[in-house]
Amino acid sequence: MHGEYKIPNGKLVVVDLDVQAGVLRNVQVAGDFFLEPDEAILAINEALNGAPVTTDAPGLAARISAALPESTVMFGLTAEGVGVAVRRALAEATEWSDYDWQLIHEAPQSPALHMALDEVITAEVAAGRRPPTLRVWEWDRPAVILGSFQSLRNEVDPAGAERHGVSVVRRISGGGAMFVEPDSTITYSLSVPASLVSGLSFADSYAYLDDWVLAALGDMGINAWYKPLNDIATDAGKIAGAAQKRMVTGDGAVLHHVTMSYDIDADKMVEVLRIGKEKLSDKGTRSAKKRVDPLRRQTGLPRAEVIERMIGSFRARYGGSDGAVTPEEMARAQELAEHKFSSPEWTAWVP
Template sequence: MLFLILLANISIAMIFIENEGINDPHLNLALEEYILRNFDRGEDYLLFYINEPSIIIGRNQNTLEEINQSYIDENGVHVVRRISGGGAVYHDLGNLNFSFITDYDNTKLNNFRDFTRPVINTLNNLGVKAELKGRNDILVNDKKISGNAQFSSVKRMFSHGTLLFDCNLEEVGKSLNVKMSKIQSKGHKSVRSRVANISEFLHIPMDIQSFREKIIEEIYDEQEHFRSYYLTAEEWEGVKKLKEEKYGQWDWNYGKSPKFNIHRVKRFSIGEIDIRIFVEKGYIESIKFYGDFFGKEPVGTIEGILTGKRYDLIEIKKALEPVDVHEYFGNVDKQEFVNLLYGPDEI
């Protein structure tokens, strides 16, 4: 019954998009965004995909600080940035990734508890004692088996996640550079000790394709208005164009790290906010926000507001007066945010 309760809650009608066995992460992320921006409003879509070994970087992260570049180069691991927030994750052929693409609904935004509840209930019914902990992770015996993230435009949104089914967990630690602040905040010593595969907990063994087919078959059986859709040749051309122009580009996946002379970082309940500021003659010449936080609006807007302002507490407060920081970073206190920008070094 995996995802069936969720599907019933999301919509009466659900269209399943066939990705036709594509394992290229650049193309799969392009497909997801293409559906979000080009398919009809008023319809809900479900997409499954399985990627080749890859690191999927969160929208606001500094790629070079999240990955083990030498290992990735030596082993041909893809590096692709997604448009949703959150942290970097490792994908391989043992990960089943899912995406629900719907009309925008403010009540669903960052509502991971409601979103993951059907998955947790179903896994519990299968004998897997799963629970939501932290912001967006599903855990079994304090080990992570799923991470989730969201993205929203003005009219549409998607909620997507990865299910660690039979992933090569040793590659997670080799490919990623896990920051000490994250390890300390979670109270764990290593990446390997914090993640596990669903297959380890299932009473009936199966491979990932069987797992995927079982989900799809059950959805077909239970959903009266559930149907499959294959993209047209013209639509695939649009997806491939998006891949070439965005997801296949170094500037999108890595981006240039800015020059800075002030570095401020703090881990909040909503995630880590990492600020790089270049101050010249007392004025903010450039500013960049990094982190694994979830926000609806692009942080580039705040960067633009602060650029050119004096690096002064009063002027920073004045510039941020009309700004709702929750829209950009999630539920973080505005005064704490100002303190991070310009406050005591010990924060």
């Protein structure tokens, strides 16, 4: 069995192993990490040999830590990361490079239609009718997008939303509310087979699916990192938030979508969203404005060029061909947009 895991802000760990009589055998750990002394790699392999196949990633990490020489120095490698790579091998997880990715970047669409397209495209990936897909969104109007379990009245100021012509919709994933305006944010979705995140915890899957965009930001001179559970941050503050939805139909699929701040109107945002003191204190800030750190200021690049560079970085890592929403997918999405995502019953299902 073979498993790979790119440690967040670290290096790639590769594990090859056999399973015999319910335990790990012939374990070999490799990768582009740094490790001293040399014999530490042998200690890691030996610590994993004989481990029951039911051992979870923390349990495997504990075996490794107990076996390492006291003088061991790891760079780009963690015991926990090795444990995750082992679990991915046992789960027969797939890798990014196993797929022919499709990239979609189309004309601006309504908030309700974007919500519907996420559901339809991810369902098509789960059914095996569509390859893994990166879709970059364009907005045709300002909107607030509520997390699936958020209270409408607690999150949105209706007077502010009406005054600024802001639509309110609810997405199928959890997490917090997003305030978006055309050309002020960069939003994208990854619709991927469940096997791509096999062996990863829910939290680990966020970091794993965000890794490519951290590299893309790095190429633009931004030192960004994953901040558990679902944020992307820099020294200047939060620049993006992610959310996920798991679909269990077919072979399963994961929807992972991210909204990045490019040039948010913070004054308008606080008039539309009810951003409470407790939420702000959780972010270590005193004002809502400090929570928004535009990519425009950090990159000095036009929004369109930031998107172009992000897509270019993705292609360089994993390939990908230009694609489009099919007529059948669009018809289904339009139906959902009208009857589900535009309905008061769905938007206010948590009043």
